[in-house]
Amino acid sequence: MAIGKYMVIASRDPFESRDVDQLYDLAAGIVREGNEVTVFLVQNGVLPARFGARSEGLTKLSARGVKVLADEFSLRERAIGGDQLVSGVTPSPLDVIVDHLAAGGKALWH
Template sequence: MEKYLLIESRDPYETREVENNYALASSLATAGNDVTLFLVQNGVLPARKGAKLNGLQEVINSGVHVLGDEFSLRERGIAMDTLPKGIRAAPIDVVVDQLAEGRKAIWL
């Protein structure tokens, strides 16, 4: 089993490429890998209450650890206690932790 850190900085309403990135995350997890998807900048917008999750729900269902950057959430007025089930707020420390542990890291 490999460990992956995927970083998504765009939202799925900006470009459909993000859906492909979600599919990559889901596929890696479905294949048995340990996958973290770190949402940062506008990447956190699907976590807004009432927003359509598009492909992100499948990512969650596939077992990917979906994290939203606390700073990006605050910047966009997204309360951390309103995040959809399966998305957790996290500090950017997590990215540095996972880089330091040697995960395969891709900025999508």
């Protein structure tokens, strides 16, 4: 069976929305089924990328094989520098979402 390529776009702040944890679980589950998953953090979704109380979830996701990217613009808007990011999170331009869609990948906005 062909490997599926998925992008999960996380725009919500986990301090405000409890269902962000469920989104991370979904991403990990898709990888566990043998697919490739990128979690793309955008808007307030980038807040847990800064080392802090809710950043552990992203570090675990990365360790489970999920690629975790954070929108460079959203990071700049919130004054989160690259040296403040937790391990496993990579700054990225928004273009990768368009790349993914143009290549026929599936994308889920949350």
